[in-house]
Amino acid sequence: MGLFVTGAFAQTTGSIEGVVVDENNVPLPGVTVEATSPALQGTKVAVTDTQGKFRLVLLPPGSYTVKFTLSGFAPTEQTDIKVGLGRVVTLNVQMSSAFKEEVIVSGAAPTVDTKTAEVGVNLDKDFFTNLPIGRNYASVVRVAPGTGNDAAGVTVYGSTGAENAYYIDGINTTGVELGTQGKVLNFEFIQEVQVKTGGYQAEFGRTTGGMINVITKSGGNEFHGDVFGYYDSDAAQAKPAADVNYWASRLSRSYLVDGYTRKDFGFGLGGYFIKDTLWFYGSYDYVKNDEDRKVIQDFQALARQYNAHDYGFPAYGSIFTNSQTRDLWSAKFTYRLSQNHSFILSGFGDPSKTEGPIRGLAGNPDSFMGTVDEGGTDLVAKYEGVFGTNWVVNLLAGQHKEKSNEGGRGLNQVAFIEYSNPIYAQTGVVPVWDGFGFAQRQEFGRDVYKGDVSYFLNNFLGDHEFKFGAEFEDISVNNKNYNTGGQRIYGLCRGGYTGDGAQPCGREIYYRHRFFMRSFPSSRFAITNADILVPLVVDSKSENFAMYVQDTWRLTPNLTLNVGVRWEQQKLFNSEGKVNAKLNDEWAPRVGVVWDPKGDGTAKVFAHFGRFYETIPMDMVIRSFGKEITAFTYNYHGAREEDPSTRYNVACDPAVDAFRRCSILGHDFTPVDPNLQGQYIDEAVVGGEYEVMKDLAVGAKYIYRDLGRVIEDALGFDQGYYIGNPGRGLLRESWDMNYERSYPVPEPKRTFKGIELVARKRFSNNWGMIASYLWSKLEGNYDGTFQVSTGQLDPNLNSAFDYAEFQVNNKGYLSNDRRHQFKVDGYYVFPFNLTVGLSAYYRTGLPVTAMGYSIAYQNWEYYLSERGAFGRTDDEWEADLHLDYPVKFGGIQVKFLADVFNLFNRQGEVGRNMRYDLGEDYTPINYDTGAYEPPIKPGDADRPPTNPAFNTPNAWQSPRSLRLGVRISF
Structure with a gap:
């Protein structure tokens, strides 16, 4: 291990x-x-x-x-x-x-690595295949100390799940659009996973979180292979602790999962064409997941109760099956030209298709039934060479591909999104008629070319490993954004909900039409149906370049200095092929020192400082540099219209019709601050590690991370977006929603401080383990490229600084702040060959904040209280169990597998409803005076919550479940 x-x-x-x-x-x-x-x-x-x-x-x-x-x-x-x-x-x-x-x-290899100040772990297949984890390799990553999770993926020491870099066989597979995991890879294909969580040298970049490095399996001088299969379903799942109807009455959901089956089976084969010269490995895995989704709101009854149209709502209790299939594959060829020169070709893919409900079930079937085609192929060619006794060369060329295409009848239909419908007031579920509303058809590519040269030098000053490297990424995007049918129409209440039955809107209803435009109309505030664009097409690219130099300098046998510097450049192009933003000043120094106080490789004391820059994902190119001009018209009505067809008219000219108004947000290409500078974090790590006994090391470290600068957008005086560094340059000020006043923009803050204890036991004497405890504090006013507090994933274009209202009261403990985290992962092999693996964790809860509804964004965007003012969610703990037992028949081994998830069936809460109101639009600014409203505190008698479900659980741990498997190896 x-x-x-x-x-x-x-x-x-x-x-x-x-x-x-x-x-x-x-x-x-x-x-x-x-x-x-x-x-x-x-x-x-x-x-x-x-x-x-x-x-x-x-x-x-x-x-x-x-x-x-x-x-x-x-x-x-x-x-x-x-x-x-x-x-x-x-x-x-x-x-x-x-x-x-x-x-x-x-077993003479030392347990402590005395040459590096890096923080993280290496996990080989003999370790993670003996743990109860998910089938995707990202499930392996969470074993590493300092990692957690949010809705965007794996979190690392305060960074959100959209800030990591993912490499497989040396190629960058990070998601091109959003910076999340960009490739699904079954752990059956994997030889080893390396998780770098901090302290890494100048050759690594493009991340303000962690770096996940994976290598797939290779062939060998003997033929070896596996045939495997896994199965689990709701038949082997414990019953939910809470009654389904109770859940439905408290959650903003249109469905719950009523049943599921998950199965995958495949094979892998490795061997040789020529011994010691040409090896091969190939594998395939077919995955099929079916999920039955049951309608849990009686939409039809609510519509009848309030004399509202249901427009084809599914009946209460209806079942719709979401079915996903994946064809996962991996292949590798390794050619040894000589002892010092090798060539490796590898490829892997994850194409998938999803059919059935791809949206919530609140609406007629055309609003949620469809298909999604996803995934892509990666190809990598690598050369490794040694020249003489002092030179080592690595060269790599590769191509990463992704796609995500939505289809269905709803792609061509206008969506009516009814926030004014009484169903929304009663359930929190937004009814949607006909179309999807918003949909995308996307294709992404990343061509990668990189190489490095290492030179080893021994002289009277010590041993040096100099490394020089460069890398170039050419990233392409072809994106089609749809407001389905040409536009989205929202039914909105100008006031709050009275809840009096006949008319739940406290004031009149209006309909907001939203659509894309390729360019401005002749009059900025005069819009006609002819201005509608279907779809908005963006065909563009970005170019990323980096160089670095570093030296691993062993001054004495027990003192090593890691020093280097990395320079990164990024060019973001617009849809006309011109550079719209350029980051050219991203210098990232890295310095580390490692001391072996005993001089025998059993202990080390280390320290590291580094700066790490973000590489901006392509979401900015799509939305900001693709002529995404969003137009709105507002058609007011004193009461609900019985005939929805009259809502289609988007024509707007305030000079002619005083009862309609219109506005346009955006520019042809979003203006960028000419002094724009890159987003980065500074990190300092100090720690020590000691081998207390053979194969067992313990360590302690202090980690400090500070978000030094942020790239975001905000709305300016002309209702257009601008991109810059909040608190500086063009983004020194932002406007309120009425465009009456400007307000200073606070500089983004995110500071992580943590103390971590780790124990690592290399597999020997029948067992291996890694355990960690982390005390930490995460404070500031900015979650990261994933805005956890509002659920928005638009890297560098989140709503955090769009309006002045969104920063009022925004300070305190950030959304991913947990004070204590403990986890242990390990396994034991009994003398009679039964293997038992255990994964368990305990962690304290997350901050609870009173969030207010913004009618402009149809989302809870306001911080009515300071972050964390309403306490924390409950503490969480869980344990999972793995069992496997081998039976041998000649040269064939059959291993029977069982994984029990949530062993103790503890269905504790994992989330709270933080919506303080039900859509009253309580703005935190007094528009008459321009003063900020004071933050709400628990027990505020003057401003009590109007949402009866505020600060109550809205998400729970899944019930205990069982997954069965078999692996046949030869």
Whole structure:
């Protein structure tokens, strides 16, 4: 089991180095060092220099045997040396006189890596396949200390789930549009996962969160393979602790999952065409997930109660099945031209299709029934070479592809989104008639070219590993945004909801028409039906370039300095092929120091400082540089119209019709502050680690992360968006929603402070484990590129600074703040071959904030209280169990698998309803005076919550469930 870290080129290999001495600790030159492994083609050979030093590079992850021979000395062999992704294993070897027998040492690799200040873990397949985790490799990542989760993905030390970088076989597979996980990969295909959570060197960038590095399986000198299958369904799930109708009465949901089946089966085969020269590996996994969704609101009855049209609502209790199929595959060819030169070709894909309800079930079937085609293919070509004894070269070219295309009848129909309907007032569910409302058809690509050169130098100043590298990414997007049928129409209440039955709107209803425009009409405030654009097409790109230089300098045998600097550049193009934004000043220094106080590789004290820049995802190119001009018309009516067809008229000319008004938001291309600077975090880590006994290390560290600068957009005086650095330049001020006054924009703040304790046990004596405890505090006014507080994922274009109202009272504990987190993952193999794996965690709750409804955005955007003023959600804990038992038939092993999730069936809350009101639009600014309203506090008698479900649970842990599987290996 590999649970260790180091630094190297988003690596697919590791290395072994060290010093060979005689019985008197005198360095031995001329010693032949040979490394062999089932993961290695042929043998890697090195010879010690005049100082007794050796180095073996470009070693695929695996278990190695290293043999040392020299005339006049007994051969010495060390076995079971675990080499991980990017890990530098240090071996200090003492050879004895030839009159003694051969010396064989097992498991001699050190547990503590004394060459790097990096923070994170390496997890090999023997570890994560023995844990009860999800089938997607992202489930493996959450084992790493410092990680958590939010709705966007894996969180790392205060950064949101949309701030990580994901690499597979050396290529960047991060989601092109939003910066989330961009590739689904079954862990059956994976050899090892490396999770870097901090302290990494200058060769790594493009992330303000963590870096996830994955290598897929390779072939070998023997044929080996697996056939596997997994199955689980609601038949093996415990019943929900709460009655479904009780849940339905309290949640803003149109359905609950009534039943499901999940199954996947596949195979993998690896071997050789030519032993030690040409290897292959291929695998395939068919995945099918069916989910029965049951309508839990009696929409038809509510419509009859309030004399409102239901327009084809599904009946209460109706079942709609969402069905998703995936065809996952992976392939790799490894060609060894010679001992020092190798070529690797790999590919993997995750095409999928979803059919059935792709929206909520509040509306007629045309508003939610459809299809989604997703996924894509990645191809990678890599060269690894050693020249002489001092030079190592890595070159890579690759292509990442993604698509997500929505289809169905709703794509061509106008959607009526009825916030004014009494169903919304009673249930919190927004009824939608006919079309989808908003839909996308997207294709993304990322062409990657990168390389690095390492030079090893030994002199009187110590040992150096200089590394120089560069990388270039050419990213393309072809995006079609639809306001389905040409426009979206919202029914809105100008006041709150009275709840008096016949007319739930406290004031008159109006209809807001929203549609895209390619350019401004002849009069900015005169709009006709001819201005509607279907769809809005953006065909554009961005270019990312980076260079770095770094030195791993071992000043003395027990003191190492990691120093480097990285420079990044990003160009974002508009839909006319011109550069609309350019970031050219992104210098990121990295400095780390590691001290081995005992000098024997069993302990280290380390410190690291680094700056890490974000790479802006393509969401900005699509929305800001693709001529997304959004037009609105507002048609007022004193009461609900019985004939919805009259709502289609969007024509608006205030000079002619005083009862209608219209507005346009946006520009042809969003203006960018000419002094725009990149978004980054600064990080400092200080810690220590000590091997308390063989294979068991414990450590402690302090982590500090500060969000130094942010890129976002805001609305200016002309109702157009501007992109800049909030609190600086063009975004020093923002306007209120009435455009009466401007207000200063506060600088974004996000500060993470944490103390973490970690225990890591390498697998030996039948067990292995990693456990961690983290105390932390996350404060500020900005969650990150994923705006957790409002649920918005528009990286660098979130609503956080759009209007002055959205920053009032916005300070305190951020949405992902948890004070205490403990987790343990490990497994034990009994003498009778039964394997038991356990994953368990305990964590304190999240802050609860009173959020207010903004009618402009149809969402709860206002901070009516300061963040966290209403306490926290309940503490959470859970344990999952893995069992497997092998049965052998000749050369075939059949392993029976069972995973029990939520072993104790604890269905505790994991979320609270933070909507303080039901749509009253309580703005936090007094428009008459321009003064900010004071924050609401618990028990505020003058401003009590109007939402009866405020600060009550609205999400729970899933009931206990069972997944069964079988894996046949040969």
